[in-house]
Amino acid sequence: MKAFKPLLVVLFLLLVWEGIVVMFSMPDYILPGPKAVFISMYDNASLLWEHTLVTMTEMLLGLILGVVFGILLAMVLVYFVALRPWLLPLLLVTQAIPVFALAPILMLWFGYGLASKVVMTILVIFFPVATCCYDGLRHTHQGWLDMAKTMGGNRFAILRHVRWPAALPALASGLRVAVVVAPIGAVVGEWVGSSAGLGYLMLQANARLWVDQMFAALTVLAFCSVSLYFITDLALKKLIPWQPAT
Amino acid sequence: MFDVVVKNAALAYDERIIFKDLNLTLAGGEWTCLLGGSGVGKTSLLRLIAGLSTGKGLETSGSVLCQDGFSLKGRIAWMAQQDLLLPWFSVIENITLGERLRNSFFSRRKVSAQELDRARHILEQVGLSDKATELPQNLSGGQRQRAALARTLMENRPLVLMDEPFGALDAVTRLNLQDLACDLLANRTVLLITHDPLEALRLGHHIYHLQGEPATLTEAIMPPDSPPRSLENKELMSLQGELLERLRNEEERP
Numbered sequence: 001m002k003a004f005k006p007l008l009v010v011l012f013l014l015l016v017w018e019g020i021v022v023m024f025s026m027p028d029y030i031l032p033g034p035k036a037v038f039i040s041m042y043d044n045a046s047l048l049w050e051h052t053l054v055t056m057t058e059m060l061l062g063l064i065l066g067v068v069f070g071i072l073l074a075m076v077l078v079y080f081v082a083l084r085p086w087l088l089p090l091l092l093v094t095q096a097i098p099v100f101a102l103a104p105i106l107m108l109w110f111g112y113g114l115a116s117k118v119v120m121t122i123l124v125i126f127f128p129v130a131t132c133c134y135d136g137l138r139h140t141h142q143g144w145l146d147m148a149k150t151m152g153g154n155r156f157a158i159l160r161h162v163r164w165p166a167a168l169p170a171l172a173s174g175l176r177v178a179v180v181v182a183p184i185g186a187v188v189g190e191w192v193g194s195s196a197g198l199g200y201l202m203l204q205a206n207a208r209l210w211v212d213q214m215f216a217a218l219t220v221l222a223f224c225s226v227s228l229y230f231i232t233d234l235a236l237k238k239l240i241p242w243q244p245a246t
Numbered sequence: 247m248f249d250v251v252v253k254n255a256a257l258a259y260d261e262r263i264i265f266k267d268l269n270l271t272l273a274g275g276e277w278t279c280l281l282g283g284s285g286v287g288k289t290s291l292l293r294l295i296a297g298l299s300t301g302k303g304l305e306t307s308g309s310v311l312c313q314d315g316f317s318l319k320g321r322i323a324w325m326a327q328q329d330l331l332l333p334w335f336s337v338i339e340n341i342t343l344g345e346r347l348r349n350s351f352f353s354r355r356k357v358s359a360q361e362l363d364r365a366r367h368i369l370e371q372v373g374l375s376d377k378a379t380e381l382p383q384n385l386s387g388g389q390r391q392r393a394a395l396a397r398t399l400m401e402n403r404p405l406v407l408m409d410e411p412f413g414a415l416d417a418v419t420r421l422n423l424q425d426l427a428c429d430l431l432a433n434r435t436v437l438l439i440t441h442d443p444l445e446a447l448r449l450g451h452h453i454y455h456l457q458g459e460p461a462t463l464t465e466a467i468m469p470p471d472s473p474p475r476s477l478e479n480k481e482l483m484s485l486q487g488e489l490l491e492r493l494r495n496e497e498e499r500p
Contacts, residue, residue, distance in 0.1 A: 143330045146298050150324040151401060153347025161346055165334045242333035242383070 032212040037219060040212040047201070048220055054196040056224060058114060058186040062121020063178060069122060070129025070174070077130075078137045095127050099185060103192040112193045121185035125178040132174025136167030169243030172236040179232045183225045247274030248314035250295075250405055250435055255308030257290050257299065264290050265461040270454070272405070274313070277428075277436040277473060279450030281443060281489065283496050287461045288439045292407050295437065296322055323403040327410040329394040331382035338378040341365045341397045365400055371430060372396045388419035395423070399430055406431055408438045412445065421477075424448055428474040443489035447482050449473045455489070457496050 014034045020026065021033040028036060041048060073091070077084055099120055110116035140163045148158045190199025198217045205213035236243075249271055256266035264287040272278045282288045293299045297318070299306045312318055331340045339346075342357045342365050349356075357365075369375050372392040382390055391411060398406060411427075412420045428449055440446050446453045453467040467485065469475060475482055 141330075143326050143328055144332065146293075146296075147324055147326070147330050148343075148347055149298060150296055150322050150407075151344040151347050152320050153344070154350065157347045157349060161335075161343065162332065165332070242381075 029209050029211050032215060036212045037215040040210075041216040041219065044213060044216060048198075048216060051196055051198050051201045051217070052220055052224065054114075055183075055186050055190070055198040055221070058117040058189070058197065059121060059182045059224075059228070061114070062118045062185055063125060063182050065118065066122040066125030066178060066182075067129050067175065070126040070178075071133050071171070073126070073130040074133035074137055077134050091127065091130065094123065099123055100188055103188055106189070107193045112195060117186050117189035117194065117197070120189040121182050124181050124185035128177040128181070129171070129174045132177075133167060133171045136170025137163055139170075140166045165242075168240045172240055172243060175232060175236065176229065179229050180225065182228075183221060187221070247404065247433065247435060248312050249274045250318070251311050251313060252291075252295060253309045253311065255291065255294055255310075256306065257287065257294055258305045259290075260303040263460045265456075268308070268461070268463065270463060272435050272437055273452060274435050275433045276451040277431075277438060277449050279438045279440060279446035279453045280456055281440060281446050281453060281493070282456035282461070283493055284441065286456050286458075288441075288456055289409055291456070292409050292437065292439055296324055296407050318405070321404050323398045323401040323406045325394060325398045325406065325408045325411045327413050329382070329390040331390055331393055331397075333381065333383055336379050336381055337374060337385070337393050337396075338362070338365055338369065340382065340393060341368065341400050343397065344401050365396075368396045368399050371399070372426060388415055388423065391415060391419075391423055392426070395427055395430070404435060406434050406436045408436065410440055411438075413440070413442070420445070425474050441493070443486045443493065444477075444482075447485055447489070448475045448477075455492065457492075 017034050021031055026033075032040075073087070077087060102123065103120060106116045106119055110119055144162050144166065145158070148162050153162075186197070187199035187202075190197040191203060194200045198221045201217045202214050205211070205217065252268065252270040252272075254266075255268040255270075257264045258266075268291070270278075270291075280288055280291070290299070294306055294308070295310050295318075297310075310318055312321070331337075332343065335343065342361055345357045345361050366375070366378065369378055372395055374389060374392055374396065377385060377389060377393075382393065385393065391414075394411065408427075412423050415423060424445060438446070438449060447467075447469050450473065451468065453469070455464040455467075456462070457464065467489075469485060470481060471479065477483075
């Protein structure tokens with residue numbers, strides 16, 4: 001039953017969508033019905049697949065690198081206390097400037113290919129990862145640390161066996177947020193300048209008023225994002241069984 | 247077994263003096279119990295001895311010395327009110343945590359076979375042989391505290407500091423664990439903090455009462471017979487009444 005609930009929600013949304021199209025007799029170039037979109041998806045399956053692969057590659061590479069950078073930054077913040085007052089404002093500045101504003105500059109620096117989108121995704125992701133991981137590492141249960149200290153543990157072993165596992169549930173929340181916002185980085189990057197990807201496909205279809213194809217690309221993107229979230233969530237629950245139930 | 251001497255211990259938190267000029271001798275191989283109401287500074291004193299008194303706004307002075315002349319470093323085992331079992335390690339992994347933490351970060355070797363044997367033997371002593379591979383989440387409160395006791399024993403240190411380790415247990419489980427701890431920690435120097443007079447009277451060779459602000463220690467009470475004392479002991483009961491009355495007066499005063 002639990003697995004069916006999301007499906008029911010999707011079904012309900014499709015019904016509402018179809019209802020609006022029929023009730024207000026929407027023309028196809030404003031809002032095509034779900035049927036038209038699915039037909040377009042079927043007709044353009046290979047095209048969609050090709051561009052999906054590009055966007056997914058950007059997202060996954062951005063995610064992996066963003067998570068690695070985020071964790072590294074969190075470690076540096078925890079262990080090099082003297083660097084904190086310098087690094088924290090820097091971290092905030094990278095988030096205070098909207099990615100959208102940075103996109104054209106990143107295009108200029110990293111070109112129209114994969115690299116600029118990966119960098120965009122990293123920029124979007126690494127903040128939630130870094131802050132959550134940093135919080136997790138900082139808030140290790142004082143009792144555990146006291147015990148480890150009386151045991152005469154060395155700080156790297158304490159990091160490995162106590163602080164790091166204790167921080168994983170917090171890092172997991174960061175990862176969940178990261179997975180959800182990753183498509184923003186990739187798609188915005190594609191909008192600003194690219195020759196492939198779902199975002200690119202949407203822009204092309206938009207210019208030609210192929211609204212059904214736009215919606216087809218959007219649907220695929222939504223499906224990929226949601227799947228990525230559920231896979232991540234499932235994996236995190238399996239790998240970190242000691243996190244509090246959500 | 248050597249005595250541990252606390253000399254002129256003082257501790258202030260945000261300029262508020264918790265205690266000063268405090269002297270306490272922990273007799274070697276015996277149990278010393280420290281009674282006191284909440285907030286009087288029992289735990290602070292214990293942390294001071296354990297060398298854990300660091301933090302913002304905390305000022306400490308005084309010395310803790312071993313009578314045999316060696317440093318106290320590496321001779322302390324710590325047992326807190328919470329069992330502090332790590333939820334990502336099984337019971338036996340938790341018990342051998344100390345060994346793991348003293349290994350270098352990169353060592354592949356986890357815990358030696360010899361240590362594992364010792365861990366299994368200790369688990370048998372505390373009655374948890376069949377729970378070795380369980381995660382702590384699957385244990386009852388009493389079993390968890392037994393595991394914590396096993397971890398303390400595994401450390402095999404001459405001085406054991408205990409901060410109300412049985413405080414959160416139900417009455418029967420508490421009595422059982424007191425007996426077990428008394429048996430397994432015999433001949434070690436133990437400092438036990440508690441707010442339960444009966445616990446102190448059952449287990450302690452010397453019982454001190456920490457009270458007042460700044461806190462001072464009263465004369466030691468030395469109950470007759472050897473621990474763990476039976477509940478049928480009449481003198482124990484009257485001493486308990488007396489101590490409870492003292493603790494109550496102390497709570498009411500402010």
